[in-house]
Amino acid sequence: MLSRIFSCAVVGLEGVVVEVEVDFTNGQPGMTIVGLPDTAVQESRERVQTAVKNAGLHFPRHRVVVNLAPASVRKVGPYYDLPIALGVIVLGGHLAPETLESTLVIGELSLDGVVRHARGVLPMAATARAQGYKRIIVPEMDAAEAALIPGIEVIPVSTLAVLFDHLSGSHLIPPYQPSDEVPVPLYLPTDFAEVKGQEHVKRALEVAAAGGHNVLMTGSPGSGKTLLARALPGILPEMSIDESLDVTRIYSVADQLPAGTPLIRHRPFRAPHHTISHAGLVGGGNIPHPGEISLAHRGVLFLDEFPEFGQRVLEVLRQPMEDKFVTISRAQGSLTFSANFQLIAAMNPCPCG
Ligand SMILES: Nc1ncnc2c1ncn2[C@@H]1O[C@H](COP(=O)(O)OP(=O)(O)OP(=O)(O)O)[C@@H](O)[C@H]1O
Ligand SMILES: [Mg+2]
Structure with missing residues (x-):
């Protein structure tokens, strides 16, 4: 029984939905990632294992295989850490798969489980909306950007542990509410x-x-x-x-x-x-x-x-x-x-x- 979490890649200026499949196989404990990943994605192995343990969760003593589909899309950057970690947690039986239905997950993990900034969140949210997803889970600092797309619920996350509590229902994160901040110009012109x-x-x-x-x-x-x-x-x-x-x-x-x-x-x-x-x-x-x-x-x-x-x-x-x-x-x-x-x-x- 494999777990399947949805995430997003950015190709040019467009988001492309990526399926993160996680399964256990025989072999030494550890993780293998396949599906055209670049170096930053390969390094997810180390980050995810440590972040899951440091969030106080159990990392299974199996060989974990992660497949990023479609394999034809090049996966760049560390944004699959969070979906991979969730896939491992779901597969370990600590979370019900339904909690992540119709949800896109994006985020890089630091070793202590803090969710870091991701680039390209706006096109990802646009793709999520266009493809009928109800919800997008994004790093806290990128929530305002994702919320520019109307009609999709944005869940801002600060750490893996906080997200786990949200998904397990013990402590819910309220969806992001956009504020009316006055935009600052990128460039202050001469009068x-x-x-x-x-x-x-x-x-x-x-x-x-x-x-x-x-x-x-x-x-x-x-x-x-x-x-x-x-x-x-x-x-x-x-x-x-x-x-x-x-x-x-x-x-x-x-x-x-x-x-x-x-x-x-x-x-x-x-x-x-x-x-x-x-x-x-x-x-x-x-x-x-x-x-x-x-x-x-x-x-x-x-x-x-x-x-x-x-x-x-x-x-x-x-x-x-x-x-x-x-x-x-x-x-x-x-x-x-x-x-x-x-x-x-x-x-x-x-x-x-
Ligand atoms: N019409 C103007 N009103 C106010 N300040 C001016 C005006 N024309 C030039 N200045 C001032 O003169 C200085 C030189 O102007 P500026 O650097 O824009 O010239 P430039 O045509 O770009 O010169 P260069 O060919 O050497 O790059 C600046 O400090 C600018 O503020
Ligand atoms: Mg000049």
Whole structure:
């Protein structure tokens, strides 16, 4: 009799439900994890065993086999610790399997059983809702993010022991209730009104802000290009809730959501330095991460000292600027990240100034 707990992986910007199957077999006590796990998932073995014992629960003296399905999805990161631990506890007969029906479980465990922050909780909650799950169990600090998705119960957990008490019915955790916190902007712009004169440039920027147009500013040193660009976020139109969720999803996956900011309400403003690599700009890495152009989605990408950027770096901007998204292909498959940004560039008329 195996136990089956549902968890979630993030592929690109989308959540994919992962089934965590746990069973006992013959052999030396310990744990084997199969189903395309990366190193962080393999290390779950050690974390789960210690966390279960330290939570005051019994770790079975059997060989435990864990299968993460579907095997075709690459499992990255330590988010399966909590579902694996629950699977072991259920299989050991300490919890009824029904307690985890229609529930997604996400969370990394520390050795003492504390549940740690997970990245990408927003797309995971969205997937849970879309696939008809009733409940999602998430780390306490990520509950506000999960609660952005309406119509799903969010159970915030601090430790494995507390979750065990909740599931066994001895001490229930109340579902997370969202609070009305005032969102803090990611970037504090210069006040547009502080720019003296420059009426024509200000007008051009106002038109660009209203219409989402790209702008190239050229002018001699000290003429206020950087200042004007940095004042632009202050006059950008507000984002709708859907746009906010769109942007927040990218920051959630990139693990760049500032603490205490579950929802990004202000348009992003990204100003990468000109030494940035093309992978940093458009996204990339072995397991592709969103780059600056995706972090600037529905906001502004400001490239100061434009000619200093490498030619190859600028060339890779072409396709995303036309398509409003970028597709990154790797041997394991290709991922698409949104990249609908407004480009503001500033340069001197000639390298000598
Ligand atoms: N129109 C203006 N109103 C108020 N302050 C200004 C204005 N123009 C420039 N400044 C001030 O002058 C200084 C230089 O401006 P800034 O750095 O924006 O110039 P720049 O065009 O980006 O120069 P560079 O080509 O050297 O990068 C800043 O401290 C800026 O605040
Ligand atoms: Mg400048």
